[in-house]
């Protein structure tokens with residue numbers, strides 16, 4: 001496939017980014033993605049043991065990734081985690097030149113990161129957010145539709161309608177996230193005007209992903225209607241697979257609960273439980289694409305099926 005503005009910006013073969021994922025996106029997964037020609041991303045919590053210091057864990061993960069790949073990879077900074085600034089500084093110390101920021105304002109750190117010549121990409125959920133991020137000087141926006149796994153915005157704009165509107169509204173490259181698992185979604189995102197894609201759920205169900213088999217199998221078994229959005233009323237919306245925790249969350253929300261009560265059920269430790277294999281009490285953050293994922297593949301198979309499928313599809317259209 002041809003290079004796009006995103007593959008050129010990031011110095012990668014194919015414009016396919018493995019999204020940051022708390023507790024999940026570790027050195028092994030990121031290096032596998034980068035070695036296959038995409039961009040691997042590392043999350044500060046991934047690979048950390050209970051009670052372990054996340055910034056130091058991040059440093060260890062970054063050094064491990066450097067030993068596993070000579071290709072570019074980046075760091076995902078979720079601005080909601082308390083140690084986000086420390087993590088950012090460790091990434092800078094370790095010479096990381098690509099960062100994605102999410103779950104907070106791009107006004108907080110974009111200029112700071114640009115001083116160190118970092119390529120900054122910020123996750124947005126609407127045209128308004130995208131314009132703010134562009135004005136702050138980010139290099140690209142990751143426009144995430146409400147099909148995506150993990151945190152979503154209360155506006156719930158789907159990828160299909162969000163991407164063209166963001167593409168029309170900003171001059172910087174747009175990366176589509178949410179609802180992409182195979183070549184059809186990849187080509188569709190590019191046809192909508194995106195210059196690249198970010199995928200999360202598809203990479204969870206890979207051989208290299210460090211989550212427990214129970215989590216991977218839950219994705220493989222899921223059908224089209226098996227995800228739901230919890231935390232809607234409290235404003236901490238997350239797309240997850242339906243399980244016991246999701247049922248509890250939806251029930252307390254019906255009762256008009258507070259954001260604090262939802263947070264106690266939805267804290268980051270809940271994702272960790274799922275990563276460790278507790279698929280009933282853990283938060284199985286997962287995109288609506290789960291219904292399309294029918295097997296656990298290697299990371300290289302995922303990326304090559306996207307690229308080969310892209311070429312065949314484009315030729316046939």
Ligand SMILES: Cc1cc2nc3c(=O)[nH]c(=O)nc-3n(C[C@H](O)[C@H](O)[C@H](O)COP(=O)(O)O)c2cc1C
Nearest residue numbers: 019020021022102148149150178179200201285287
């Ligand atoms: C289990 C899980 C955890 C996630 N954690 C994060 C995170 O910590 N930071 C972030 O920016 N995005 C996070 N995301 C979003 C992904 O990076 C990505 O944008 C999203 O999964 C794309 O949609 P898809 O699931 O349809 O592929 C997470 C997604 C999943 C599935």
